[in-house]
Every structure is written in structure tokens, then in C-alpha cells.
Amino acid sequence: MAIEVRIPTILRTYTDGAKAVEGSGATIDELFKDLEVRHSGIRERLVDDNGELRRFVNVYLNDEDVRFLGGIGTELGDGDSVTILPAVAGGMV
């Protein structure tokens, strides 16, 4: 099952500069574990120690933020596209 994953600039060090890579998995969780096999280190940037998506990383299935779907357990289908974008955030504290 091929899923296209779009990689933000900051994480392209894990993908030899590629803007998009292919992965597979029935869920976001499985997809990120699959990416880790070929792009060692990337999963830790996306998932915290409890196995949940990091707060300031946005993951989209097609056009939808997966937080509003099933989070890291969101199911994927063949031909889906996943986009990873770090949050643009900050503040004075």
C-alpha cells in the first residue's frame, strides 16, 4: 500500500533532501514506523515517548489534520497523501 509523504524542509536531512517519499502502513503510526526503517531518526521528530504525535508537529491526511480524525491511529488507504508540517508557533514566555 503506497502512501506519498510530503516532508518539510527541516526534516529533509532524514530523506537525503527529498521533498516527498513513499511509505506504507494501515495507520499513521505504522506509516511512521515504516519511514523510520529507511529514514532513521525521523520518527522521534514526529512521535513522543508515549507514542503520540508531538504537539507542535501537524500531520495531514490529504487535506485534513489527523488530530481531527483518529490521531496517530488514523487509518490510511492506498493512494492517500500525508503531509507533515511543523507548527509555526512561539510567544513571549
Add this chain to the structure above:
Amino acid sequence: MLTITRDLYDRIVAHARADHPDEACGVVAGPVGGGRPERFIPMLNAARSPTFYEFDSADLLKLYREMDDRDEEPVIVYHSHTATEAYPSRTDISYANEPGAHYVLVSTADTDGTGPFQFRSFRIVDGEVTEEEVRVVEAY
């Protein structure tokens, strides 16, 4: 060094002023690799907070898709501090994910007695903050 037109400079300051006391945020996009800020894109602060900003997640996707389609990148990522100086906070540094961008901070607090606005620019790479000169020009 950040080179920016007077018009873009004024629009960033005006946005910060309009959203005060909440933090204002946005991007100035430009052609990939050119380092020239051209297209002013004010963003909604989804946090609507005087101490925090975050681009709305749907807006963020739309923004990056649009820049990708136009072969642009975020040349400037700007936001305002409403009660403190225009210097990156620990929070700003930990969430700075565009090593190629100029991080512009505008303070809408009159902290130094020299006037109500500070407009400063920084590079934030791997947690290291480097301030840079801001050169305002009439046109590129």
C-alpha cells in the same frame, strides 16, 4: 542581513499594531533560494493570545501548498511581542523550524523608551540565535 522594502516593513508593523494586545504573526514569502521577501501574508493567530501565537493548522497547510505551487519559501516569519522586547524567547527558539528564514520580531511594548516599536531580525538555527542588521529600502 535582512533587506526589506519600506512597504513590507510598514505592513508588518501595522499588523502588529492592529492585533495588539494579542500577538500578531505572518509570513513574507519569496522565490525559493532568492532570499528576497516579496509577498506579504498575514496569518491568523489561532491562539488569540497576548503571550503565544500559532498559525491555524488548516491555514498552515494552505499556506505551504500555495508557496509550493508558486515556488516560494517563507523568507520572513514574523510575530509580535506585546509586553516584552523584540528578542526570541525560549518558546520562539524551540519552535523555530525554518533555518533558512529571517525571524522578524516586532515589539508593541514601549520597553526601551525610544518609541513604541522595535523591529529586529534574527536567524534561528539549531537553537542558536543570531541577530542581523535590517536594511529598509524603497524598492529592490
